[in-house]
Amino acid sequence: MHIDPMVRSAAAATSQVKRKSNQERADLLREIANEIEGLGDELLETASAESNLPLVRFQGERARTCRQLRMFAATIEEGSYEEPTIDTAQAERKPLPKPDLRSLLIPVGPIVVFGASNFPLAYSTAGGDTASALAAGCAVICKAHPAHPRTSEMVAGAIQRALKKCNFPPAFFSHWVARDFDEVKALVQHPLVKGVGFTGSLSGGMAIHKYAQERQEPIPVFAEMGSVNPVILLPNALVDKAGHWAETYASAITMGVGQFCTNPGLLFAIEGEALQHFVSLLSAHLLNIRDYKMLHPGIHDNFVKRKEMVLGTKGVKAMAVVSASGEHTGTPVLALVDAEDFRNHATLHEEVFGPFSMVVACKDRDDLMSCLDVLQGQLTSTLIATPEDDEDVKSLLPILNEKAGRIIYNGVPTGVEVCDAMVHGGPFPATTDARFTAVGNKAIRRWLRPVAFQNCPQNLLPAILQDKNPTAAWRNINGQLTKADV
Amino acid sequence: MHIDPMVRSAAAATSQVKRKSNQERADLLREIANEIEGLGDELLETASAESNLPLVRFQGERARTCRQLRMFAATIEEGSYEEPTIDTAQAERKPLPKPDLRSLLIPVGPIVVFGASNFPLAYSTAGGDTASALAAGCAVICKAHPAHPRTSEMVAGAIQRALKKCNFPPAFFSHWVARDFDEVKALVQHPLVKGVGFTGSLSGGMAIHKYAQERQEPIPVFAEMGSVNPVILLPNALVDKAGHWAETYASAITMGVGQFCTNPGLLFAIEGEALQHFVSLLSAHLLNIRDYKMLHPGIHDNFVKRKEMVLGTKGVKAMAVVSASGEHTGTPVLALVDAEDFRNHATLHEEVFGPFSMVVACKDRDDLMSCLDVLQGQLTSTLIATPEDDEDVKSLLPILNEKAGRIIYNGVPTGVEVCDAMVHGGPFPATTDARFTAVGNKAIRRWLRPVAFQNCPQNLLPAILQDKNPTAAWRNINGQLTKADV
Structure with a gap:
């Protein structure tokens, strides 16, 4: 499809949908979920065939995808996400009367979504970016991911059927197959495109970001580009529960062939017998985990290249390397390095996308702190600790706060719960704009901007800003949150 | 001061201030307001001498500046601005237990503020950008505006005394005099700078924005770059109240020598007798308004240049031109153009900063709508109407929604109320990021980012995320807003 007419239609659809109620958009999101479920086992089988991931994984991913859509439906139905804010007039105020001001959030305009290869359902065609943008009232142009074209097409078909059923303009969602990068660039740079959501690699995300920067009009670009997800194993936890954590982490490192943006890629600990014991347990577990085919040959090639680059770096030792059982499989790898060598080689600070993790053995607390200093921004950081480690945790938390969007205490970073606090x-x-989340209800805020109405008569105001509160949404009236009428 | 040590100190100060409570930051903001008031008449006289604006204007501007500081103090004291969000664990959930997740907003890091020449107090050294960033917990590096260096230094001194009195690190606020653009570039591109606030011209804002784009790490840049602020005079209003609106607009166009970013620069109406009558009344009022010295010679030169460019454009007629009474005065000008000539000349769509406005005479409603299509993004749009114009207003509102951040009904765009709904x-x-406001409580959101804690023990959580609600702030607990404990 030609880009210009597609974007113009998306912009027109955004304007048309502004005349529909939140309830109508909520119904659409639920209908999309129904239609996706209606695709039955064929969708799961297609996704599994295209991604080399097991069928059971797609039962979970489909459930998550549909749950996200229904979550956003409930959110927009309720209405508080529009942040309705009312400051009533004070005609007698001196020296000047105070006007009546009322504001709410409105959609920014058409959004281009680039889905991820590692979640063909939950972070792709009808994934979190699409669901949050449609919920916001923004038309979506979704670039089909070349790693799962049939899955993407099936899901796009479900969305299009839902649009028809709910009487929405078909251009409120477009499914678009790019022929080359020039087309992607032209799309991102189209003047009527008002935002971009991307999930994928650093190089891919930065390419999109650069296209957007070349525009005359700056637009929001939220690119989630993965992370090394450092884990800090504190001394008492290593002594007390080495077995538990070795088993837990062997599983977290290899789950989904390690193809998660929250895969734990770096394990920091203080050297000594306890760490040696933990490393031997973790290695033993990893040696027992069989390898599986990766998502696609490109991901596999990159995994092999990055892994070899890291293993070839001065001071890095391979602790557990499983030999490949077949073509394009991701064979689990555990590496070990000391803190000084880690700090000195920037290639060790970057993600190896796949079933890979590296233990960084530090001399002492200061040595460990110096390692954290060189780390870039992260999606997550994890602390493995016991209450006896509290003092260490207290000194680490302010540093981890500055580095990551989520801090996990005694757990694994994999598994991204869909909820308000995520x-x-x-x-x-980790992202191009740390002020937002890509998962959970608040992901919708990326695609909204505020508009205020000054001294506007009741009959001309949007319903949610009129004196009578139509949906009992939470509103800020003269500085107080309330569900009451004005 | 050298840039690198200044930014490093600002980053260190941001970290140190994280250990202080919201109450301590609120006390600091109030102390800054007290210190500014303590500068007495000398501040007002200095600002007046440096800006050519009358003393009485600075009584109002000082009051506004101090009110903003105290408003943010109350906001952070209360705590809801941190958006505390709690999702409690569900250990029994199938197939996987739900973890406990708790999130809040934290400061992004040091912010560079470029104040505006036209508001030496309220949008400058201790203006909205500085106040909101300090409230957020971000250290501020403020570039002194060369148009009011002594005013800026006095205000900076007040902030520094407040920091000392409240036992804050001095580097939480730095006042910086740039020697050249290379230094400005180096500052904006310093890796430890995490955000920029700018108020000023389009060319200035875009230069800063470009510096920021050249960084490796993208950072939030909120540049407020002014606007033409279109006003639409609807037919019935022109008939009913031409005299009232002519007088009101003569004053709005020339107040503060027209040096407001919300100055009404374009007046759209449908041609005919009523419009002719309005134009003659407005011209007569403008001819009676004396001219005053503009802020500085650069602003005056630019005003003359832009005004002459517009008046020299095909089809533009000068309706009221007052002859200059002295050097560097801003002489009020009213111009008139028809819709077609307006649409065909992009130079007419851009701001003339100063006491200038242009009436665009349209043939009919469609002709007027076509003019709105060519307008770029705006801070404000205004509708002058009577209830008989409701149908026109209803068809205009969706278009104005897409163009502007604030819509004024029967008023003037000048005067930006400091409140939650602004x-x-x-x-x-108009800005580089339409998702935020520069004025009002919500301006603080520009400098905050979310962090989540997963399964974190109570004693290690920030106070506002613990089960017990320490300040009775509004919190989202399992999807419900409440002031209760967990």
């Missing part, structure tokens, strides 16, 4: 984001290069 | 922002080129 933050799936973080300082660059 | 939106002082808007689509590009």
